[in-house]
Amino acid sequence: MQVWTDKFPLLGQAYELKEHFFNIYEAESIDEAYKLYENWLSNVPKELMSYFEDLIKSMNNWEEEIFNYFDSPITNAYTESLNRLIKTMNHVGRGYSFEALRAKILFTQSYRKVKKKKKFKEVEVTFGKMLPDQFPNWELIGYEWVYEEIYGADFSTLTKAMEKGSF
Secondary structure, three states: OHHHHHHOHHHHHHHHHHHHHHHHHHOOOHHHHHHHHHHHHHOOOHHHHOOOHHHHHHHHHOHHHHHHOOOOOOOOHHHHHHHHHHHHHHHHOOOOOHHHHHHHHHHOHHHEEEEEOEOEEEEEEEOOOOOOOOOOOOEEEEEEEOEEEEEEEOHHHHHHHHHHOOO
16 A cells, blocks of 8 residues: 555545544544544545545535434434345346335344344232232232334345345
């Protein structure tokens, strides 16, 4: 790398700018991220501006969405990866529409990753233990909350199913 950057200093500057841009995502707050981006933008020399033009345009067009990441660090990576997998299956398969493939992946029980959480469930409650003198054998049905959280299709499961041809 040193040989190339010594021979082509502008290439070295472009590389450094790229690395400094990635540092923006290490910011701990939205204000810090804005400051890092503004600093980065002010350090892009005119000779390299055309090479970073698409990135700068995207940052301007999607500023709110991009910088909201620092308030809620959640990305769209899962959705994009899933869509890519569905498109690959669409190219490999026959006659399925993208929508049909997406529905099959998202709603097939065996492909979904589920974490048990609370949902409303019937349980037996014995009051005899609480008030033995007054209600020695009195039992009552009660309810409690037990949730189930669904995380969507698990990629490893989808990949294995695709490799087996079980779609």
